[in-house]
Amino acid sequence: MSYFDFDALHIEDRRMHEVKQLSLQLASTQASLLLVGEAGVGKTSLARYIYTKSRSARLYCLDCKNAGGFDFSRVDGGTLLIEDLDCASVALQNDLMKLVERADGTRPRFISTSRRDLRALVKQEQFRQDLFYKLAVVHLELPRLEDRRQDFQNIVNFILEVSQIMHGKSGLRLTAEGFDRLNTWNWPGNIRELENVLERAVVLAKSSLIGPESIQFEAVVEDMDLDFAPGMSLSEVEKRLIIQTLELTAQNRTRAAQMLGISIRTLRNKLNEYKEAGVL
Template identity: 85%
Template structure:
């Protein structure tokens, strides 16, 4: 998250709490850390949090997706935060290895993030084994937002509060059905997506209550290839929409029904119709 605060937010999820406590334990050390997790779970935020809790005098940031002429010669101790290490090219890995092997006191501490399992990449000869051992002394794995149901309401309230501060608003609240709509989504973009959805609802709010119509999920258009075409019957459009919504929710009928705005009974009846229509 762009404004996630691990100190301000009360965390109940066991895996996330373990990651936070281990981060605090390791922050003042020089151990190289690798933070692994899906896009949007908060890897970069945790990396910066660890840095703020450390004794490191300076921070350098290397984005492996777009290194942009990063000058390794300017690195002088401190902490090097490496974003998306799994995207590092062979040339970039070579430069990082040179940095890791410095013996003149200018070697930085490494705090890296990755969406992929680097150990698997090493086995597939996609990542240098020697570099892996240098940058991944300790692993921290962050869970998906979908797997943090116990924290969901706290996270929503936190983002809602911070979004209001950012945009000069106050007193906004989510209607019960708006929260239900948020809670029914499976959040493929994790906390980053939740942050985007809530911030948009705050910006567009016309009164103190944010209703369900303000909760918009762009991921529906991005993740669902709904191949509608002119001349298609309404029943066929309905069928494709229902089946692809089920696919998006990993066949969770309750969530699919909530997203479609129909009852679970109606959804069940529709699915039975589709089965009966199969020759």
């Protein structure tokens, strides 16, 4: 997220409160942390928050989706933030293992983020088991926005205030109908999507009131490479869609079933079929 502040926001949701408290407890340690959750829930913001609460001298950032220009030789202690660790190539995993094994005092503290369950990738031999154990000493799982109803109004108010400051505005507020429109959306893009929706409303506001007509949603599913092609059977399309939706939701079957519009029982039966066929 672009401007989320874990200190400024009052958190009431029990799971998120526990995540924040554990983050503060671990900030001053050297333990390697793995932050897991759907796209847009705030993994990178939490990672940076943990860094600011630590005594680390410097922060290095490695994006596993675009790691070609990263120079491992310049890493000298400090903290290494690894974004989208689940997307690390074999070569990048090998480079990270070399960094983990440094014994010359230049080994950094590792804080990683992942959308997918790395344990599942280890079982599928897509991720090094030894690297997993080194980088995932402590897991922190961030809940999706739809599951944080206790915090929703606080989050909306915070983002609305920050958006106004960013764009040189003040005095804007949501009408009851505007808030209801926000509150009934399921937020597939989580807090990042909420930021986008509210910032657009602030920028386009013609009066001090933001009503439902100013709330525009874009139901975009991020980073799903649905490699469908004409002539492909419906069963194959269904299988790929189910598998990739599970990847998007970090193997959260309940969430995947909701996104697919099927029951959890139907999803479970489909996965059992794929296992018997040797697909999973």
